[in-house]
C-alpha cells in the first residue's frame with residue numbers, strides 16, 4: 379500500500395516510520411525547508427528514542443521517502459494529515475489552518491481516488507467538513523474520509539504505535555475502513571484491538587481519552603495537596619487507588635501539573651467543543667483551571683521552601699522538558715517556575731539532558747544553562763527537581779549536599795526518598811506528604827535568618 383503523510387512533525391514522523399516498518403511504502407511531505415533538508419540528510423528534527431534508527435532502516439529498505447511538496451506524491455492510496463493543530467490564540471479552539479491548507483493542496487494534487495485520514499487531533503466535525511471540501515473541490519474523484527487518532531506518548535511513541543492498547547478507525551465509508559484495517563493488519567494479527575466507529579465518534583474518543591487522563595492527573599494532584607495538610611502519603615494513596623482494576627495504576631503520579639503539546643491544548647479545545655455543542659463540560663473546565671493554578675503554585679511553593687525570599691539566591695533547576703525522554707519543552711511547568719524565580723531576583727542555573735537548546739529561546743537570558751547536574755548544583759542554595767529524568771534519580775544525596783551551599787531540595791516529582799535525603803543533611807520537600815517536623819523547623823529558621831538579614 380502506498381501512503382502519503384502530510385507533516386513531518388512528531389506524529390507524522392513516528393507514524394510514517396512505523397507504517398513503513400509494517401510494510402507500507404510511505405512518503406512524508408514536509409514543506410518546511412529546514413526540516414525537510416534535515417530529514418533528507420537523516421537528521422531528526424525531534425528527539426524520540428529509536429526514531430532515527432527506524433527511519434534509517436525503512437529508508438534503506440526503500441519504503442520511506444521524504445518530499446517537500448504534495449504534488450510529488452499524487453499517486454497514493456491514502457493520505458494522512460498529520461499537521462499541527464495548536465491552540466488558537468485567545469480562545470483555546472484548535473487552530474485548523476494547517477489542516478485545511480493541507481487538504482486544499484491534497485485536493486489540487488490528486489490524480490486518483492484516495493482515502494483521506496486525519497491523524498492530527500481535530501475537533502469533532504472536522505472530518506465531515508473535510509469530506510464536504512473534497513466533494514466540492516474534486517467532484518470527479520471518490521475521496522473517502524476517515525479519522526484515525528494517535529495515542530502516542532512522547533518518549534515511548536514507537537512502542538505505543540507497535541503495541542497499541544487500541545487502534546481507532548472512524549469512517550462512514552466501508553472502503554476507507556477496509557483499507558485502514560488492511561494497513562494495520564500486521565498489528566491486529568498479533569492481537570492489537572481495533573475499534574471501527576463513525577467519523578465523529580473516533581474524533582471524540584481522542585479528546586475524551588486525553589481529557590480523562592488529564593483529569594486523573596489533576597485529581598491526584600489535588601489529593602497530594604490534601605495529603606500535605608492531613609498527614610497522609612500520596613505515593614501510598616496512588617498505590618491504594620491503582621490496585622483497584624476499575625481505576626488502574628497509570629497516570630496517578632502527583633507532580634507540578636501536566637504540560638506538553640497535547641493535554642493543555644486538547645483539554646482547552648475540549649472545553650470549547652463542548653460549549654459550542656451546547657453541552658458544556660464542567661469537569662474538563664475544572665481540570666484546565668486546576669492545572670493552570672497548580673503550575674503557578676509551584677513557584678510559590680519553591681519560594682516558601684527558600685524561606686520566603688529568593689532574591690540573590692542561587693537556585694539549581696534540574697529538568698526543563700515537560701516529561702523525560704523528550705526534548706519538548708512546550709507548556710512545561712519548568713518555564714513558568716523559572717520565569718517567576720528570575721522575576722523575584724533568583725540566580726537560576728538550569729540543566730536538562732535534552733531540553734536546553736529549546737529552552738534557551740523561551741527563558742530569560744540571565745538563566746545559566748549548565749552542561750550537567752553537577753555544574754548546576756555547584757554553590758546552589760536550593761535544588762528543584764522539575765522533570766524526572768533517570769539520571770537525576772541516580773544523584774547521590776551526600777554528593778548533592780557537598781556540592782550545594784544551602785540545603786533546600788524541592789522535589790516536584792518525588793524522585794528521592796525523603797528520609798535518605800534528610801539523613802544526608804538536606805532539607806527535603808516532596809509532593810503530597812506532610813513536611814517533616816525537621817523541615818518545618820529548618821524553614822522557620824531560614825525565615826528568621828532571612829528577616830534578620
Ligand code: UGA
Nearest residue numbers: 528529530531532595629630631633636637638640700701
Ligand atoms: C499524551 C497522551 O498520553 C498520549 O496518549 C496522546 O497520544 C498524546 O498526549 C497526544 O495527544 O498526542 P504526551 O503528551 O506525550 O502524551 O505525554 P504524557 O505521558 O501523557 O504526559 C503528559 C503530562 O502529564 C506530562 O507533563 C507528565 O509529566 C504529566 N503526568 C503524566 C503527570 O503529571 N502524572 C502522571 O501520572 C502522568
